[in-house]
Amino acid sequence: MKPTVEVSHLGMKFNLSQEMHDTLKDYFINLFRHHDKMKKDEFWALTDVSFKLYPGDRLGILGLNGAGKSTILKAIAGVYHPTTGTVKRKGKLAPLLELGAGFEPQYSARENIYLYGAILGYKKDFIDTKFDEIIRFAELEDFIEVPIKNYSSGMKSRLGFAICTAVNPDILILDEVLSVGDKKFRRKSEDKIMSMFDGNVTVLFVSHSLDQVRRICNKAMILDHGHLKAFGDINDIAPIYEQMTQEDPEEIAKREKIAHENRVKKLRAARKTKARDIIRMTNNLNLTDEQAMAALDIPESKYQIYLDVVKEIEDSEGVLTKEQAMKQAAAEEAAIDRNATFPSEEEQETTGDSDD
Amino acid sequence: MKKYIKGFYDYRFLLSELVKRGIRLKYRKSYLGIVWSLIEPLMTTVVLVVVFGALFDRLSDPTFATYIMCGRLTFTFFQNGTKGASKAIRGNAGMIKKVYVPKYLYPLSNVLYNFIIYLISLVVLVPVMIYSRLLPTGHMINVIPSILWLLILTIGVGMILSVLDVFFRDIEYLWNVLLMIIMYLSAIFYPIERIQKHHLMWLLHLNPVYCIIEMFRGAMIGHWVGWKVCSYPLIFGVVCCIIGFVAMKKTQDQFILHL
Numbered sequence: 001m002k003p004t005v006e007v008s009h010l011g012m013k014f015n016l017s018q019e020m021h022d023t024l025k026d027y028f029i030n031l032f033r034h035h036d037k038m039k040k041d042e043f044w045a046l047t048d049v050s051f052k053l054y055p056g057d058r059l060g061i062l063g064l065n066g067a068g069k070s071t072i073l074k075a076i077a078g079v080y081h082p083t084t085g086t087v088k089r090k091g092k093l094a095p096l097l098e099l100g101a102g103f104e105p106q107y108s109a110r111e112n113i114y115l116y117g118a119i120l121g122y123k124k125d126f127i128d129t130k131f132d133e134i135i136r137f138a139e140l141e142d143f144i145e146v147p148i149k150n151y152s153s154g155m156k157s158r159l160g161f162a163i164c165t166a167v168n169p170d171i172l173i174l175d176e177v178l179s180v181g182d183k184k185f186r187r188k189s190e191d192k193i194m195s196m197f198d199g200n201v202t203v204l205f206v207s208h209s210l211d212q213v214r215r216i217c218n219k220a221m222i223l224d225h226g227h228l229k230a231f232g233d234i235n236d237i238a239p240i241y242e243q244m245t246q247e248d249p250e251e252i253a254k255r256e257k258i259a260h261e262n263r264v265k266k267l268r269a270a271r272k273t274k275a276r277d278i279i280r281m282t283n284n285l286n287l288t289d290e291q292a293m294a295a296l297d298i299p300e301s302k303y304q305i306y307l308d309v310v311k312e313i314e315d316s317e318g319v320l321t322k323e324q325a326m327k328q329a330a331a332e333e334a335a336i337d338r339n340a341t342f343p344s345e346e347e348q349e350t351t352g353d354s355d356d
Numbered sequence: 357m358k359k360y361i362k363g364f365y366d367y368r369f370l371l372s373e374l375v376k377r378g379i380r381l382k383y384r385k386s387y388l389g390i391v392w393s394l395i396e397p398l399m400t401t402v403v404l405v406v407v408f409g410a411l412f413d414r415l416s417d418p419t420f421a422t423y424i425m426c427g428r429l430t431f432t433f434f435q436n437g438t439k440g441a442s443k444a445i446r447g448n449a450g451m452i453k454k455v456y457v458p459k460y461l462y463p464l465s466n467v468l469y470n471f472i473i474y475l476i477s478l479v480v481l482v483p484v485m486i487y488s489r490l491l492p493t494g495h496m497i498n499v500i501p502s503i504l505w506l507l508i509l510t511i512g513v514g515m516i517l518s519v520l521d522v523f524f525r526d527i528e529y530l531w532n533v534l535l536m537i538i539m540y541l542s543a544i545f546y547p548i549e550r551i552q553k554h555h556l557m558w559l560l561h562l563n564p565v566y567c568i569i570e571m572f573r574g575a576m577i578g579h580w581v582g583w584k585v586c587s588y589p590l591i592f593g594v595v596c597c598i599i600g601f602v603a604m605k606k607t608q609d610q611f612i613l614h615l
Binding site: 015080 | 366369370372373374377380381384450451452453454455456457524526609610612613
């Protein structure tokens with residue numbers, strides 16, 4: 001069996017100072033700039049990556065941010081030309097990269113389907129036969145003649161997904177595209193991708209989610225700062241990646257300790273408010289502690305804990321006896337009476353309060 | 357070479373879609389649409405004839421309208437085609453970043469859609485020639501090579517500009533200035549007899565656009581302009597095309613890094 005994708009010694013170099021090269025003036029300045037300085041701005045997004053994929057291989061590309069995952073997809077899709085090494089592909093390619101981009105904003109969905117299809121290399125009759133299917137899948141039946149510029153980003157992504165997946169490709173390139181649209185559409189698009197797996201399609205899939213890669217892929221590779229760190233069966237690669245992304249145990253212990261402390265603090269605060277309720281009920285309603293706790297739905301096993309908290313509050317804030325409570329209640333009632341007598345004169349009310 | 361022709365054949369649907377897009381978007385949302393490609397040159401020619409006819413005392417000569425129309429139509433296509441082509445790569449950055457497509461298709465499609473609009477606008481020459489009381493002569497056959505030479509020249513220059521523009525954004529402004537110089541060196545709205553004896557007349561003959569306009573006028577008004585004027589723009593255009601396509605092929609892999 002011949003490989004559908006053959007990457008050998010692929011290297012991708014980017015010049016970070018490229019942007020300064022945009023005008024003639026900068027060009028001439030750069031001509032005289034010291035060569036070493038230019039070299040410093042070079043950045044190798046990929047170095048010496050080699051692997052082969054055969055029909056039926058579904059490769060998950062794993063790696064941290066900036067590992068070169070998207071770069072490798074674009075190099076295989078032919079968007080980037082390799083700086084060193086070669087990329088060989090065989091068969092029809094369906095690149096699902098940056099789905100919402102590349103549309104003509106003034107064009108309607110209908111016109112964009114033909115234009116976009118043409119760019120992807122579809123033939124006119126093919127688009128004619130698939131047109132309704134694309135619109136239906138993208139759920140845009142009511143917006144066929146609306147210019148794309150009035151679409152939401154979700155609608156654009158859906159349309160992009162529908163057009164790109166209208167073919168039965170030999171090579172399918174997925175750059176985290178399974179996170180398009182709402183939950184319903186996500187499920188639909190994952191089903192669609194899964195249905196394309198039947199047969200001999202070769203898949204390249206980039207994701208941060210190991211679970212998703214496990215679900216979809218049978219092979220995997222790990223990229224680390226542009227280097228190919230591991231390549232092989234998903235079951236061999238997954239533990240390596242798990243280990244790679246695992247934090248060191250000290251960090252985890254520290255984080256768990258903080259979380260535990262927060263939980264305890266919260267629990268204590270909650271108990272305190274309940275304990276205050278108990279005190280209020282026993283004072284005002286002539287209930288025993290047990291009756292109050294039962295009324296508050298506290299399980300019997302926790303009675304002792306709450307009694308301790310009640311005692312703690314009474315110790316720290318002074319015991320509020322029944323007589324004191326009644327006195328306080330009487331004072332409150334008197335204040336209400338005064339307000340009732342002179343409801344409009346607020347000044348009197350405040351002076352009355354301060355006299356007390 | 358065979359590979360490229362096959363590649364071109366594979367992408368003919370895309371090319372036609374890109375050309376269609378250019379024409380559609382140009383006249384989108386205007387009530388008269390493509391009819392403007394007829395009305396606009398007609399109206400501007402009327403203005404030019406009145407202004408420069410009065411200035412150069414040519415209002416009594418009915419052929420002056422044809423004279424101006426030939427120059428104006430030719431130069432307008434050259435101007436729109438090259439300007440459009442120079443912005444083509446950057447204008448299609450969104451597509452270039454997603455899918456590999458031979459990059460020359462973008463400037464080429466830009467020139468071609470302007471060419472189609474140009475061909476349509478040639479229809480206005482019929483009423484203008486009737487007004488000028490000119491009858492078609494055997495020299496009329498010369499219209500076909502002059503249009504073809506113009507297309508080749510515009511594709512070549514457009515291709516070179518589109519490559520340069522990716523690396524140097526200055527080209528857009530620089531080209532506007534150059535276009536103005538080319539316009540004044542093309543004798544579009546002044547009668548050529550006025551400067552025929554001038555010692556800088558050779559500058560006009562170096563300008564391929566002027567030579568094409570002369571060919572075109574000769575065909576319409578009915579006189580032969582000589583082999584030199586007829587062959588120079590073709591050679592110039594072919595050389596530009598070779599430079600343009602080679603430069604495109606050599607640099608197109610780096611385009612993405614500059615977009």
